[in-house]
Amino acid sequence: MTPSPFPPAKFQTFTEKADPSHVAPRVAALRTAMAEAGVDAFLVPRADAHRGESVPASEARLAYISGFTGSAGLAVVGRDRADLIVDNRYTLQAPAQTDTSIFTVHEVNGANVDIRAFVPKGARVAYDRWLHTPGGLRDLADKLKGHATLVPVDNLIDSIWTDRPAPPVSAIEFLGHNRAGRTASDKIADIQGRLSATGADATVLTLPESICWLLNMRGHDVPNTPFVLSFAVVTATGLPTLYLAAAKITPELRQALSGVAEIDDVANLPAALTALGNGAKAVQIDPDTAPSAIAEALAEAGARLIEQRDPVLLPKSRKNEAELAGMREAHKLDGVALAKFLAWFDTEAPKGELTEIGIVTALEAFRREEETCVDASFDTISGAGPNGAIVHYRVTEKTDRRLNPGEIMLVDSGAQYLSGTTDITRTLSTGPATAEQKDRYTRVLKGMIAISQARFPKGTTGAQIDILARQFLWQDGISYSHGTGHGVGAYLGVHEGPIGIAPRYTSPLEAGNVISNEPGYYKAGEYGIRIENLVVVREAPAFPGYLEFETITLAPIDTRLIDTALLTAGERDWLNQFHAQVWAEIGPRVSGDVKTWLQQATAAI
Template sequence: MTPSPFPPAQFQSFEEKSDPTNVAPRLAALRKAMKAAGVDYFLVPRADAHRGESVPVSEARLAYVTGFTGSAGLALIGLKDAHLFVDSRYTLQAPAQTDTALVEVHEVTSLSIDARRYVKKDAVVAYDPWLHTPGEVRDLAEKLKGYAKLISHDNLIDSIWHDRPAPPVSAIEILGHNRAGKTAADKIADLQATLADDGADAAVFTLPESICWLFNIRGRDVPNTPFVLGFAMVPKKGEPTLFLDPAKVTPELTRALDGIASIEATKKLTKTLEKLGKSEKAVLVDPASAPTAIVDLLGNSGAKLIEKRDPVLLPKSRKNEAELAGMREAHRLDGVALAKFLHWFDGEAPKGELTEIGIVTALEAFRREDESCVDASFDTISGAGPNGAIVHYRVSTKTDRRLNPGELMLVDSGAQYLSGTTDITRTLWTGKASAEQKDRYTRVLKGMIAISMARFPRGTSGAQIDVLARQFLWADGVTYNHGTGHGVGAYLGVHEGPIGISSRYSLPLEAGNVISNEPGYYKAGEYGIRIENLVVVRDAEGFPGYLEFETLTLAPIDTRLIEMTLLSDAERAWLNAFHKRIWDEIGPRVSGEVKDWLHRATAVI
């Protein structure tokens, strides 16, 4: 095989991140600790105290014990049995990473498990209160009521994890007004007005995306997302307190927050919460994200708890003009990288020498040509042929597959530029496609265009428009089993709540929301199709009271896979206008063979 002309990937590792042979000794050590503590079962979630999609290696307890490295999962470890619960994304990955002779893997639709099925009567079930939310604990307590005893306990895995990595300490970046669009002081003032309306004396924040947005800071504490891990307490009046590892605090950060917020060591969080409680303050916490430890500490010390959704989430999702300008620039930069990548792919794919890892490495290399690209926004999904049908497939050295000419190639990827966050999926042609593949590709494209062209009254939710993307697949008796769209942060998380497009998103869409638009179709064992652009909600011009979408993504959609007879005149016009915009905005930024390729790829159909 021809050596790759690209440097090794820096943003993504392809090595297996787990070794099933470690499971047996680690389970044995954990069970020894459980016996000493009088515990029959111990719960091991994937989450850390900040509930992030990515966790630092020092917090990867589920992976340490079971070997499973997916982004969602829960283990119930008993003295004689062990169960690992995962959703449909990980039904192949989980058994491959763990020791299935010792750990039974269960596919579930929710991690709210039916505990009585797996726990013996009168057993003691323990959990770490920093890793579970009040809602999760209440749900489990209700299921075990009168059957088994549920107790809060120090984390028993930490007691056996002797080579545990140190917590992350990364540099903290201060966002200027040109990037944030609103000062931290103004954001805090708006928040404090909201707290007054809610009858809260203070709010405690644990989500890193909320804290980073509120204080206009970013970091590198976890992969793929520019997060600073910490906690914050914002009073109704006066300066907030930001709790951080002292090793992260620099003179620059201190100056930037001078007169805006005080900075304390994380270890002082407990005393601050106890003080709020003893003063009988009304404290707002989000029961869906705050650790039970924080809620219990406040409640037990006398605070009046106000359990409501994190009040930063909605304003953060409504991007201001500076944030949107950054997102548009990020997509122009990504459009240049994608043009180079797709041109390269078109030339190489027919040779039959490309591999899934080689494709990821090439795409990353093209993105890294721009110095403002600092990370991938998630591990690239690079699925050749049948691997494209695995919705959240992650290629590794063990699974790496050659792309054969004539197979479909699905590439779902994104980048973190200093100006913004991108996420794009393209299904790629490699020389031929069957009539069925063209039919399915076109129905997926029609759904994506239907969302792109939608105009809807204010107050409409993502759940209400989800059907627009599915209707053409439904008409032929097929569908896809994932959401049509998720929220996206502005140089923050690529998956951002609380808005999106699927049956579970009931909140109204608002101007400034950035959302993915990504219908798909998957034929198990054969191929996968997904087409994804990012869109931003805006006021509909000429239609007062209505909203519409502006497409941010600037990469061509492969017209060679389209069954033209299925496209309406309006859909064809939308696609031609989309491609003309790409040519107008990206064409001047590329040259030579890439420019020639882009001209062909965006030609009128």
């Protein structure tokens, strides 16, 4: 294959979004606003009212005040100090994006943040009720008890953000039955039954993924995820009400939801909450996702709050046959793009001319050859050599690195097809590997295969099987700091709760769950290894009461990095069967040099 020019990336950019020079004047303006409000500190979480992994530009308050653009973090801005708290994904990114003469960056496990360390004793600590949950605020209050006082205020960032972007207004589409598998009315009736079983008169939904799934609705309000930012009130009887920005309410929208849901301006949501309270209704809210502002409005109006997990999350995680068919089709389309990309990569990498951005651009271009590919499901992680050891690395024009022949290349990427969502990681050889690299790669592969082959009784959680992926690394005194797997939505979020494979996932796995399977190993400053497929939980046909996994990702795993002496016969058989399936499914869809390459890449070992 000869190299060809690729069109510019459409789904992702590589410009550095942060400008540390803005930090000092913005923090100074915020401190003036704090003084006027009579508070000593202000909390700026990386969150909006919908708790999304992606937020629209109008909600990127943490990035505005600190420069840090990661998907998780908290700034605590005091009168005399400012602290930026991040997790270990952002050890390098956060200091590079902020002004470290203003913000002190702390790498902390989010669940163990000692907020008292960042605010003086006796301080009045301000927060925006729309950006914190009831559960989160209770935890904060408990940690600050006897040390400082929490004070709700209108958002102080908004008061100084003079050029704040307008909220997003994107086109809204509705899925046909062939894609959704169930009507919205059927789903609503199911949720209403769940409400009645708990004695609730209504629930307030605040997560876009829950609302979009419930109403078979998709949009483009945030990058990478087909969300419509909105709220919904679902009552135990009658039609639910969808609340969204007035600019999104069109005659077409009303027609599409006629007889399914009422539609109202989001500006009227507070009045609706008050009405529920005035009627002394029992209202279910999720204390870990709903804004505290909603819980407080309901309680102050007289509602009886029932705190339970969002009732849509579990039904949504159990994909029906139409959704699973769409996901399988999406992975076939993605498999074609990956075959083209990996064949191209193998030709070009030895020349020593590839860069991390060039690799991302090429992969996106191959995906965009399929007209039903509408977005990336997240910004591609393209880590050459030592950058591969940065677990959530995002390449920019400033960090772009050339891939040297002989280095390991880690590419973690995904796409949003109209039929479904994909997420795949491949660690790629570009030349001779060391014995250590092959050992680590093979141990990671063995862990991925162990999950793939797992069979377990119903009621088993992701927390219980996580050890299967880590055991081979543990045997050599090593591990990885991220989870082994996360839930994946059906043309929705690439990271979807409440199921997954990690110690934090305590919900039982159920048939229809789609989960990533992605153990890894990272040697700081040298290389990173991760191998990821998506799997579907299904009934084990020959074992009543048991579940197993079906792998739906269809792209070769690089066998050149395997130390075959470390594989058991069963592991070798699994890998050969997987590659035979890739060849059977993708081989007929490609031709020429790509087909020749794919046949070689899927050959039995």
